[in-house]
Amino acid sequence: MSKYNLDYLDELEAEAIYILREVAGQFEKPALLFSGGKDSITLVHLAMKAFRPGKFPFPLVHIDTGHNFQETIDYRDDMIKRIGEKLIVGYVQEDIDNGNVIEQKGKNASRNALQTVTLLNTIAKHQFDACIGGARRDEEKARAKERIFSVRDEFGQWDPKRQRPELWNIFNGKIHKGENVRVFPISNWTELDVWNYIRRENIPLPTIYFAHQRDCITRNGQLMAASEFLNMDSDDVIENRNVRFRTVGDMTCTAAVESYAFEIDDIINEISASKISERGARMDDKVSEAAMEDRKKGGYF
Amino acid sequence: MEILKFITAGSVDDGKSTLIGRLLYDSESILADQLEALQASNRKNDDGTIDLAILTDGLKAEREQGITIDVAYKYFQTEKRKFIIADAPGHIQYTRNMVTGASNSNLAIILIDARKGVIEQTIRHSFLVSLLGLPQVVVAVNKMDMVDFSEERFNTIVKDYQQLAAKVGLQNVTYIPVSALKGDNIVNPSQNMGWYSGKSLLDHLETVEIAIDAAATHAYLPVQWVVRPQTDELHDYRGYAGRILSGSLRVNDKVTVLPSGFTSTVEHIDLLDQQFEEAGAGLSVTVRLKDDIDISRGDILVSSALKPQVSQLIEADLCWMDTRALDTSLTYLIQHNSKVTKCRIQEVLYKVNINTLDKEYEEEFKLNDIGRIIIKTAEPLVFDLYQNNKNSGGAIIIDSRSNVTVGALMLRAAVD
Numbered sequence: 256m257s258k259y260n261l262d263y264l265d266e267l268e269a270e271a272i273y274i275l276r277e278v279a280g281q282f283e284k285p286a287l288l289f290s291g292g293k294d295s296i297t298l299v300h301l302a303m304k305a306f307r308p309g310k311f312p313f314p315l316v317h318i319d320t321g322h323n324f325q326e327t328i329d330y331r332d333d334m335i336k337r338i339g340e341k342l343i344v345g346y347v348q349e350d351i352d353n354g355n356v357i358e359q360k361g362k363n364a365s366r367n368a369l370q371t372v373t374l375l376n377t378i379a380k381h382q383f384d385a386c387i388g389g390a391r392r393d394e395e396k397a398r399a400k401e402r403i404f405s406v407r408d409e410f411g412q413w414d415p416k417r418q419r420p421e422l423w424n425i426f427n428g429k430i431h432k433g434e435n436v437r438v439f440p441i442s443n444w445t446e447l448d449v450w451n452y453i454r455r456e457n458i459p460l461p462t463i464y465f466a467h468q469r470d471c472i473t474r475n476g477q478l479m480a481a482s483e484f485l486n487m488d489s490d491d492v493i494e495n496r497n498v499r500f501r502t503v504g505d506m507t508c509t510a511a512v513e514s515y516a517f518e519i520d521d522i523i524n525e526i527s528a529s530k531i532s533e534r535g536a537r538m539d540d541k542v543s544e545a546a547m548e549d550r551k552k553g554g555y556f
Numbered sequence: 557m558e559i560l561k562f563i564t565a566g567s568v569d570d571g572k573s574t575l576i577g578r579l580l581y582d583s584e585s586i587l588a589d590q591l592e593a594l595q596a597s598n599r600k601n602d603d604g605t606i607d608l609a610i611l612t613d614g615l616k617a618e619r620e621q622g623i624t625i626d627v628a629y630k631y632f633q634t635e636k637r638k639f640i641i642a643d644a645p646g647h648i649q650y651t652r653n654m655v656t657g658a659s660n661s662n663l664a665i666i667l668i669d670a671r672k673g674v675i676e677q678t679i680r681h682s683f684l685v686s687l688l689g690l691p692q693v694v695v696a697v698n699k700m701d702m703v704d705f706s707e708e709r710f711n712t713i714v715k716d717y718q719q720l721a722a723k724v725g726l727q728n729v730t731y732i733p734v735s736a737l738k739g740d741n742i743v744n745p746s747q748n749m750g751w752y753s754g755k756s757l758l759d760h761l762e763t764v765e766i767a768i769d770a771a772a773t774h775a776y777l778p779v780q781w782v783v784r785p786q787t788d789e790l791h792d793y794r795g796y797a798g799r800i801l802s803g804s805l806r807v808n809d810k811v812t813v814l815p816s817g818f819t820s821t822v823e824h825i826d827l828l829d830q831q832f833e834e835a836g837a838g839l840s841v842t843v844r845l846k847d848d849i850d851i852s853r854g855d856i857l858v859s860s861a862l863k864p865q866v867s868q869l870i871e872a873d874l875c876w877m878d879t880r881a882l883d884t885s886l887t888y889l890i891q892h893n894s895k896v897t898k899c900r901i902q903e904v905l906y907k908v909n910i911n912t913l914d915k916e917y918e919e920e921f922k923l924n925d926i927g928r929i930i931i932k933t934a935e936p937l938v939f940d941l942y943q944n945n946k947n948s949g950g951a952i953i954i955d956s957r958s959n960v961t962v963g964a965l966m967l968r969a970a971v972d
Contacts, residue, residue: 260558260766260767260768260835261558261838261839262557262558263557263558263559263638265838265839266559266838267559268557268840269838269839269840270798270840271798272827272840273780273798273799273840276780276781276797276798276840277780279780279781280780280781280853280894284649303828304827304828304840305781305797305840306781306783306797307783307828308783308785308787308790308793308795309783309784309785309795310785312781333724358685392629392631393631396628399628399630400627400628400629419961420652420655420656420877420961420964421656421954421961422655422656422659422660422950422961422964423659423660423946423947423950424799424801424893424947425891425892425893425950425951425952427891427952427954427960427961429889429954429959430959432960434833442629442633443629443640445631445633447633448638479678554815
């Protein structure tokens with residue numbers, strides 16, 4: 256072994272494992288935020304690589320909006336059984352019932368914004384000092400400027416102007432009491448990298464990532480899954496379409512794409528040829544040009 | 557496929573944003589919805605074409621306040637390589653941002669305006685690239701369209717830069733005449749500079765050598781975490797989890813644990829269900845040793861044949877990154893890999909004026925100042941000289957009042 260370089264997937268994997276182990280070493284009460292999406296599923300796989308045959312030094316935390324795809328919840332519960340790790344669930348419904356948040360009204364109502372409150376409450380209740388998330392810098396330009404160790408103040412807020420410089424492979428996780436750090440081990444991965452890694456590692460995924468038939472309506476030019484959670488009226492026409500989802504979030508804000516990608520190879524081909532970015536299928540980012548930036552400042556991951 | 561990480565050094569006036577935009581645009585790395593947003597924008601060039609600089613536009617907070625916030629990362633890939641661009645904006649805090657971006661890059665693109673040639677800013681950028689030890693440099697002489705694509709002008713700039721490169725100690729410099737605005741020699745070869753026979757910028761980025769020489773140095777693995785399942789069947793299992801930062805580690809290698817000095821032999825190297833006979837620099841692994849010795853986070857495993865430096869008194873280059881000036885009477889924290897210990901800056905040897913490269917002898921160390929210091933640490937550091945290995949030769953200083961990273965250190969010599 257003389258002159259050599261790592262293949263890109265090996266390099267990205269090694270970096271992510273390194274970051275996960277730094278979290279384990281530097282924090283008292285970390286947690287891994289698990290959404291049921293492919294990015295957090297990838298994180299769980301990376302955590303197995305980082306800590307097996309030991310247990311994870313953190314629980315998984317799921318913020319349940321109550322408007323989930325059932326496939327995601329089934330996947331989550333199967334996975335927890337398979338890996339034998341602890342799961343903590345924070346329910347948006349509880350915050351609605353307690354009057355901590357007020358449900359949006361109208362046709363485009365979504366619980367996506369409400370989950371920030373539940374997330375912050377869950378962090379406070381369990382006193383988590385670090386929350387690992389699956390965000391990537393290629394998703395959006397506010398993410399492009401975020402650190403791998405991103406310090407949040409006691410209100411969960413991100414201040415883009417007061418970020419710590421991050422040099423070499425050194426991550427400064429020192430915080431004051433009440434603050435916490437969001438950690439993004441796959442910051443440097445792109446959507447295609449995640450898919451190529453899932454294929455290489457043979458990681459199982461929720462079925463909604465693959466093409467299937469589903470009743471949909473078209474809203475603001477986007478295909479939305481028809482469901483009891485979506486406020487529909489007589490203008491909405493339900494059509495059965497061949498679709499899949501590129502990201503998995505709340506049913507009211509995650510748009511489907513027309514697709515015949517039934518296998519992972521099809522998906523990789525589809526993304527390689529695709530001309531629409533992944534977050535282009537998220538209604539929540541379309542609200543304004545600075546939508547993500549504003550939500551992050553408010554405590555969103 | 558490999559990843560090339562690079563930083564672009566230059567200001568908006570040099571066409572840096574346009575250059576990055578052009579690289580993304582011509583390599584077809586812009587997606588339809590982003591392009592749509594771009595076309596919908598009312599910012600256009602004089603001739604009505606899309607202003608590619610918009611692709612690197614900042615956040616709302618930046619636009620509102622007319623500032624730019626340190627480093628933004630951009631990703632694109634071609635058939636041959638994946639690229640990560642660390643885009644550091646050129647404003648007052650440039651030094652701090654460029655040091656941050658450069659610390660994780662294999663290559664720097666230094667932009668020179670063909671009309672202006674080598675200027676003060678070029679000296680500053682080149683010094684920082686040299687300080688951070690980037691192995692490859694591209695000097696992109698931009699705005700060639702504004703000097704009639706003149707070969708003579710290009711050659712003059714190359715000659716001037718060669719003197720500067722020698723002065724700051726830069727090797728492996730490649731010169732490319734480009735026009736980011738018109739697209740000459742960025743992705744496609746220029747139709748206007750028949751006299752230039754070299755590669756286009758993208759072609760160079762796709763092919764430049766970035767492999768590391770693992771055999772040239774010892775294996776160095778900082779222990780981040782000890783895996784101890786403590787179950788009935790794995791009662792005595794102790795796995796030392798960490799990333800190999802240099803060299804390579806083989807099963808049956810003799811290793812020394814530093815700073816304690818205990819020695820043992822590698823029995824297993826693995827990761828989940830993957831077993832390695834040999835694992836090289838860059839990989840994260842879990843190592844088991846033949847002997848049961850006391851090892852914890854912050855300890856370093858090294859191959860026994862070659863030893864790194866072990867010292868509590870170290871000469872280092874320091875870049876100060878905080879608005880509060882360095883206080884030599886204050887105890888700070890130093891973080892080096894997974895190790896955190898107390899430290900004090902014992903002596904400021906000199907500061908460097910990064911515009912003239914002159915040494916200055918004054919104590920005060922302010923934001924963006926760079927110079928040579930002697931640092932004393934509470935516990936010994938196990939390190940390599942930065943010039944030999946930047947992963948084990950770099951460290952940060954943390955102000956324990958604010959917990960903020962206030963300094964970057966490039967460890968240059970053990971003082972003993």
